[in-house]
Amino acid sequence: MNPKIEVNDLNLWFGRVHILQDIDIIIPANQVTAVIGPSGSGKSSLLRCFDRTNELITRTKTTGHIVIDGRDLAFEDPLDLRSRVGMIFQQPASLPGSIYENVAVGPRLFGIRDRRKLDVIVEESLTRAALFNELKDRLKKSAGALSGGQKQRMAIARALALNPEVLLFDEATSALDPISTQRVEDLIDKLKSTTTIIMVSHNMQQAARVSDHTLFMNVEEDGAARVVEFGPTDKIFTNPEDEKTERYITGRFG
Ligand SMILES: Nc1ncnc2c1ncn2[C@@H]1O[C@H](COP(=O)(O)OP(=O)(O)OP(=O)(O)O)[C@@H](O)[C@H]1O
Ligand SMILES: [Mg+2]
Numbered sequence: 001m002n003p004k005i006e007v008n009d010l011n012l013w014f015g016r017v018h019i020l021q022d023i024d025i026i027i028p029a030n031q032v033t034a035v036i037g038p039s040g041s042g043k044s045s046l047l048r049c050f051d052r053t054n055e056l057i058t059r060t061k062t063t064g065h066i067v068i069d070g071r072d073l074a075f076e077d078p079l080d081l082r083s084r085v086g087m088i089f090q091q092p093a094s095l096p097g098s099i100y101e102n103v104a105v106g107p108r109l110f111g112i113r114d115r116r117k118l119d120v121i122v123e124e125s126l127t128r129a130a131l132f133n134e135l136k137d138r139l140k141k142s143a144g145a146l147s148g149g150q151k152q153r154m155a156i157a158r159a160l161a162l163n164p165e166v167l168l169f170d171e172a173t174s175a176l177d178p179i180s181t182q183r184v185e186d187l188i189d190k191l192k193s194t195t196t197i198i199m200v201s202h203n204m205q206q207a208a209r210v211s212d213h214t215l216f217m218n219v220e221e222d223g224a225a226r227v228v229e230f231g232p233t234d235k236i237f238t239n240p241e242d243e244k245t246e247r248y249i250t251g252r253f254g
Helices: 043-050 078-084 099-109 115-128 132-138 148-160 178-191 204-210 233-238 243-249
Strands: 003-014 017-028 032-036 060-068 085-088 166-170 196-200 213-219 225-232
Touching (some): 017 213, 032 043, 043 196, 085 148, 115 148, 148 178, 178 196, 213 243, 225 233, 225 243
Antiparallel strands (some): 003 060
16 A cells, blocks of 8 residues: 555644544555544544645644655645645535636646646646536536536536645535436546545445545544544445444444
8 A cells, every 4th residue: 555645643623622633544545535424523624634724714723744745744835735635525616707717727826827728727627527528618608507516527627727646525426416426436436546535425335335445533522533443445344343433334323
């Protein structure tokens, strides 16, 4: 297993509230890691540690280290980091403006002005997001008119336009219909050849279907979230070590 992200003794507080406690995990490169666990078990908070967006929330404090390819995130420029680590949210978001502008926004932010370069990036990103053929005749039209599933694949294309090494999906299909969900799952499967993917899901079938490794988080009685179990998805879903994992994946709690 080739490690992409090493998380060492990570702790997170919002104000005085201890949210994540003593997280130690290694996320493998070019695989899909599912993050599962009940509501409030710190899954989104953990994802926000990887692109350092917790620090945009007031009064957060982080200790410990997250190292991507040997580089400690703490010493990176946050904007550069967020170009290498993309996030896809639950609600498919389109920005005002055209489909083209929605995909070009990241490269523009990083100073690419050349129209032909942008054209190539937009086409490649939409192609990788399995959306180009569907939308190629209306790239200059407003993105607002797209369906939820198309908007979500456009959000993926927007992230891909920056050539990210890591993509974070936070319940990215839970607002989508089954066919759009399938498309995003197919996409995740393709993208993992070039990208390390971490995917939060409340859907156990989806986590089992799509991921290679699974991380189960839970909130303990003291209110802080910890890792209960982390391992190959087959093992977590067929023969978990911890009784809490078993109860969660079989739907008996959470
Ligand atoms: N901005 C914030 N300020 C204060 N507390 C927060 C903030 N965001 C999250 N929390 C708290 O952190 C804890 C973990 O929340 P988080 O959103 O990470 O859980 P989650 O596992 O993603 O839950 P869900 O499955 O419902 O999305 C919760 O107790 C939540 O109330
Ligand atoms: Mg969440």
